[in-house]
Amino acid sequence: MKDEEIVQLYLMRSEQAIHVTAKQYGSYLHAIAQRILYNRLDAEEVVNDTYHGAWNAIPPKRPDSLRLFLCRITRNLSLDRLDYLLAKKRNADLEVLLEEVEDCIPTQMDVEQAVEEKQFAAVLNQFLSTLDSQSRMIFLERYWYIYSVREIAAHWNCSESKVKSNLFRTRKKLKLYLEQEGLAP
Numbered sequence: 610m611k612d613e614e615i616v617q618l619y620l621m622r623s624e625q626a627i628h629v630t631a632k633q634y635g636s637y638l639h640a641i642a643q644r645i646l647y648n649r650l651d652a653e654e655v656v657n658d659t660y661h662g663a664w665n666a667i668p669p670k671r672p673d674s675l676r677l678f679l680c681r682i683t684r685n686l687s688l689d690r691l692d693y694l695l696a697k698k699r700n701a702d703l704e705v706l707l708e709e710v711e712d713c714i715p716t717q718m719d720v721e722q723a724v725e726e727k728q729f730a731a732v733l734n735q736f737l738s739t740l741d742s743q744s745r746m747i748f749l750e751r752y753w754y755i756y757s758v759r760e761i762a763a764h765w766n767c768s769e770s771k772v773k774s775n776l777f778r779t780r781k782k783l784k785l786y787l788e789q790e791g792l793a794p
Contacts, residue, residue: 612675619667627660634676644686645687645757659683684753709752709780729792733738736786737743740779747772748779 610629618626638659642652662682672678737745747765750756751772758776762769 614670616667616675619663620671627664630675630679634679637676638679641680641683642687643756645684645691651690651694652766654685655683656685658686662686680753709776712715731789732787732792736783738788740782744775744779747775751776 610633613630615626615633618629621641635656638656639652642655642659643649646652646655658680659679663679666682670678737748740748743765747761750761750764751758756764758769758772762772765772
């Protein structure tokens, strides 16, 4: 079933929307939650909460991309769940991941003062569009989908050092791009 048809089911408040969403995106959403939480039961709970969140958000929202909409809900719920479970203790892998991009992007407070969230997202999307497709996907796999360097290297059939170099160069480009846009940290 196409995304537009699924969204239409949500808009009609048909319970079938959740069943179709689970069938079409369940394993994908579970993989995202699992990468963040490293716990199957917590990941299942987050995915179920994602369906509930989508049900409550559609309508009034009508997402352009259902997959990205669900991914964002799952990712945010997973990060919230991780904060709750660890209560100030950070997952070492996630902490390293956040430290890698810390120097490139402004803090949340700086973003709120400089531009609205949507404007920052637009600038970030503009930056991503300047990258070649492989660099863009490697960046997204690392910082959006939270893949390990090893998983990315296996996916692209290259060495881990090549992935690390690519990510380093992309972060440098991002920092320069944000400085040019007046959004440097």
